[in-house]
Amino acid sequence: MREVYIIGAGMTQFGKHPARSLRSLGFEACLNALRDAGVKPKEIQAGYCGNALASALQGETGVGQNVFWEAGISGIPIVNVENACASGSTALREGWMAIAGGFYEMVIVAGVEKTVMPKGTMLNVGAGDLETKLGDVFPGYFALIAKKHMEKYATTSEQLAKVSVKNHFNGSLNPYAQFQKLMTVEEVLNSPMIADPLTLYSCCPNSDGSAALILCSKEKTQNINGRPVRIAASILTTGTYDNHRDITGWEVEQRAAQKAYEMASLGPKDLNLVEVHDAFTISELIHYEGLGLCSLGEGGRLIDQGVTELSGRIPVNPSGGLLSKGHPVGASGVAQVVEIIWQLRGEAGKRQIRNARVGLAQIMGGNKEGDTRACTVHILIKD
Amino acid sequence: MDQSWELVQEGLFDYPLADRQRPALLANRCNKCGKTFFPKRNLCPDCFEDGNLEDILLDKRGIIYASTVVHVTSPVGIKAPYAYGYVEIPKNQVRIFALFTGSDPPSFIPGQEVELVVEPVWENNRGQKIIGYKFKPIS
Numbered sequence: 001m002r003e004v005y006i007i008g009a010g011m012t013q014f015g016k017h018p019a020r021s022l023r024s025l026g027f028e029a030c031l032n033a034l035r036d037a038g039v040k041p042k043e044i045q046a047g048y049c050g051n052a053l054a055s056a057l058q059g060e061t062g063v064g065q066n067v068f069w070e071a072g073i074s075g076i077p078i079v080n081v082e083n084a085c086a087s088g089s090t091a092l093r094e095g096w097m098a099i100a101g102g103f104y105e106m107v108i109v110a111g112v113e114k115t116v117m118p119k120g121t122m123l124n125v126g127a128g129d130l131e132t133k134l135g136d137v138f139p140g141y142f143a144l145i146a147k148k149h150m151e152k153y154a155t156t157s158e159q160l161a162k163v164s165v166k167n168h169f170n171g172s173l174n175p176y177a178q179f180q181k182l183m184t185v186e187e188v189l190n191s192p193m194i195a196d197p198l199t200l201y202s203c204c205p206n207s208d209g210s211a212a213l214i215l216c217s218k219e220k221t222q223n224i225n226g227r228p229v230r231i232a233a234s235i236l237t238t239g240t241y242d243n244h245r246d247i248t249g250w251e252v253e254q255r256a257a258q259k260a261y262e263m264a265s266l267g268p269k270d271l272n273l274v275e276v277h278d279a280f281t282i283s284e285l286i287h288y289e290g291l292g293l294c295s296l297g298e299g300g301r302l303i304d305q306g307v308t309e310l311s312g313r314i315p316v317n318p319s320g321g322l323l324s325k326g327h328p329v330g331a332s333g334v335a336q337v338v339e340i341i342w343q344l345r346g347e348a349g350k351r352q353i354r355n356a357r358v359g360l361a362q363i364m365g366g367n368k369e370g371d372t373r374a375c376t377v378h379i380l381i382k383d
Numbered sequence: 384m385d386q387s388w389e390l391v392q393e394g395l396f397d398y399p400l401a402d403r404q405r406p407a408l409l410a411n412r413c414n415k416c417g418k419t420f421f422p423k424r425n426l427c428p429d430c431f432e433d434g435n436l437e438d439i440l441l442d443k444r445g446i447i448y449a450s451t452v453v454h455v456t457s458p459v460g461i462k463a464p465y466a467y468g469y470v471e472i473p474k475n476q477v478r479i480f481a482l483f484t485g486s487d488p489p490s491f492i493p494g495q496e497v498e499l500v501v502e503p504v505w506e507n508n509r510g511q512k513i514i515g516y517k518f519k520p521i522s
Binding site: 136 | 422449453477478480482493505
């Protein structure tokens with residue numbers, strides 16, 4: 001297996017872009033990534049595009065061909081990747097495998113999504129699942145998990161709210177974030193209840209946006225003026241849907257993290273920053289545990305101790321996370337890696353973490369039988 | 384003319400009913416490892432063709448494992464607030480997703496004993512009642 005490097009990263013601002021199409025957003029991210037890498041469209045040998053909901057929301061399919069064509073990339077293998085919230089990160093893994101396996105020297109990976117809908121429109125996804133037909137909604141599923149975590153580990157509403165407060169602070173320092181405003185624990189707790197115990201500001205917003213990366217082989221990095229970052233681990237796995245599982249944690253995530261650490265020959269103590277799938281406040285606390293940043297059940301205490309703040313020992317979601325940066329579903333997994341690239345290169349502006357060398361990105365996609373359909377973990381190292 | 388109701392999903396209930404029997408949930412069980420599946424599966428993922436799946440009716444009594452009250456109207460049109468969660472069916476050793484009959488949190492806390500009710504859960508845009516299932520507390 002060959003080593004794979006990321007030499008270009010770019011994204012759009014996340015937020016509401018009602019006047020812009022998927023291809024317009026995707027074009028901007030791809031162009032930024034190409035310029036950042038200093039490579040031309042014709043040097044790209046394959047493209048992988050993550051998108052989860054365009055077929056349902058915009059009635060569009062084949063988004064990857066549209067987006068890459070806008071950026072001058074055509075006549076090569078292009079693959080559209082759908083894996084719910086993990087669509088973009090799965091596209092990244094596809095690109096990584098193609099170079100690691102020796103098929104190509106340079107590929108582009110993008111994620112693009114538009115989920116901002118007219119007020120009052122609910123995202124109707126998962127319509128084939130019994131749970132959805134019986135009224136299950138994403139915040140409700142995560143509320144069940146939060147309740148169970150509170151019951152088992154005495155995690156508090158304040159601890160949950162602190163995740164949103166931290167991530168909004170980080171987002172206020174990120175010009176690409178959807179929300180640029182600070183949030184207090186009281187504001188989070190007093191915002192409208194969505195699904196007990198999760199309030200409005202405990203849930204990530206619907207967002208439009210795109211992010212893109214240029215990947216290449218080690219050989220190719222010699223010709224690039226850029227600052228390559230190595231993909232030290234790329235793991236994708238799915239849930240086991242065990243009917244009796246303890247829903248206060250995701251075995252799938254613990255398994256993915258362990259494999260990623262083995263592949264990168266390091267452990268959670270070696271990480272300088274982490275981007276996790278904080279679609280809901282409870283998720284971030286459980287990801288601390290699943291990734292081994294603390295023991296099972298200790299997520300609430302970890303946020304209390306400030307360990308995961310920007311100034312803490314292991315900052316989590318320095319970008320603002322999904323809660324503040326926004327969550328254009330298919331783009332989020334790619335945008336997490338864009339943030340890590342910027343941090344490792346020292347280009348993260350006001351939210352820069354000093355001497356960051358190792359970063360981890362984690363994201364999961366979709367629910368099935370009370371478990372997660374897809375989970376990816378990537379570890380990136382600036383050698 | 385359309386009938387006035389529709390099942391939320393085929394294959395969930397024992398139907399039609401003999402005499403005045405109350406409907407139960409239909410599951411299946413692997414005769415090799417004993418694992419129970421609701422909704423029914425086509426094969427046992429552990430035993431594959433070494434096991435056979437046999438239809439069973441789930442016990443109507445369960446215990447709440449987790450619950451929440453949702454305060455937004457669901458995409459299928461269930462009006463807020465409504466409650467749901469997971470119910471353990473001890474007799475069949477299976478946990479199932481289920482709506483609850485009300486939205487008063489104290490009635491729907493983990494450990495609460497509940498009983499199956501088959502009834503309309505929402506109405507579609509053609510005015511048909513969608514028949515699903517819920518659990519109600521046993522006092």
